[in-house]
Amino acid sequence: MTVYKTIIIGTGPGGLTSAIYLARANLSPLVIEGPEPGGQLTTTTEVENFPGFPDGIMGPELMANMRQQAERFGAEFRSGWVNSVDLSKRPFTLNVEGIGELKAESIIVSTGASAKYLGIPGERDNVGRGVSTCATCDGFFFRGKKIIVVGGGDSAMEEANFLTRFASEVVLVNRRTELRASKIMQDRARANEKISWNLNRTPVEVVADDNGVKGLKVLNNETGQEEVIEASGIFIAIGHTPNTKFLGGQITTDETGYILVQPGTTLTNIPGVFACGDVQDSRYRQAISAAGSGCMAALDCERYLEEVEAHVHA
Structure with missing residues (x-):
């Protein structure tokens, strides 16, 4: 041998x-x-x-x-x-x-x-078409656009902050009300006026058409209703x-x-x-x-x- x-x-x-x-x-x-x-x-x-x-x-x-x-x-x-x-x-x-x-x-x-994925419909099919797991790689492509970051840990806070350099608005989606991120990272994200919060929402489906991502369908855990958050990009930051x-x-x-x-x-x-x-x-x-x-x-x-x-x- x-x-x-x-x-x-x-x-x-x-x-x-x-x-x-x-x-x-x-x-x-x-x-x-x-x-x-x-x-x-x-x-x-x-x-x-x-x-x-x-x-x-x-x-x-x-x-x-x-x-x-x-x-x-x-x-x-x-x-x-x-x-x-x-x-x-x-x-x-x-x-x-x-x-x-x-x-x-x-x-x-x-x-x-x-990269860990959410495992929801439309997610894998749209990687490179608006779904990304790397803000430093792909943030630049979303200049002036509204984007979503999914996650509640330090890396999600970091990515959300980084993406505000390019995006017009960053919506942070997390399935729980509490975040896992350290206090310093949470404070930094909360102080950033370009970041808005959509907590207690469970991602259900990536909404897209032939041109790419259009938004994220989420389940509102308070009301039990599904709603669509419109966005041009979705960054998955769950580790x-x-x-x-x-x-x-x-x-x-x-x-x-x-x-x-x-x-x-x-x-x-x-x-x-x-x-x-x-x-x-x-x-x-x-x-x-x-x-x-x-x-x-x-x-x-x-x-x-x-x-x-x-x-x-x-």
Whole structure:
């Protein structure tokens, strides 16, 4: 059985940047592409904040470019779903649905975090057509328009505040009367005159036509009546889930599942296993920061493999 020098799990900006660097270093990485090749960026229509593209670039195109770049230097790509990994002995073993068992001297985990959705009709169909899970990515497209933010935590307050830079009005919808957000975040949002509040409303359906989102149908929990809040955009801000289940608790994570790395590095608690991108970043979650950490993971990994090699020959 082939033992790969490195296997990279995930093909978002972090994983693909790692692949470019490792392939250029002649380490022939194998990249495992999951069911969502290109990660969250493939659900974003236009990316305007990635340096080097003054006119913007479509998310799927940016990811296709990164992939081609990695392939040009010799990275190998295979499609499959990593069910489990055994990190207890070297080489590490990966169980991949559709491929079988794979072995590697080092692993880069770049499986990202999935935005949580409400699971209501019209929501998924309109992602990129007025429904978004990323204010910093898509807020700009709603200049002068009325938009809705759904959520009651800190990230919802933060997104609502941020979106007032662009929107004419931001309506905050939450299914309960109380908010989970910290007092300081709530106060900041309440002090913003562009934010209006629609609390104790449960989202029922995203209302849209051929041109995109028209509003959000909600159930008024006080009256039991359904009503439609008109808006051009709906931002879902109910959190993210890092894709770390397959690691089976072998890698140290925080209480929400984000991988903990040694500060300033991509090193996990297991030597030879590195993490980059949103799977270890609950704070920034940007394509460019993911790509930056992908570069770090590749360099950390390269150094690790050199040290292992030196140790073997010592």
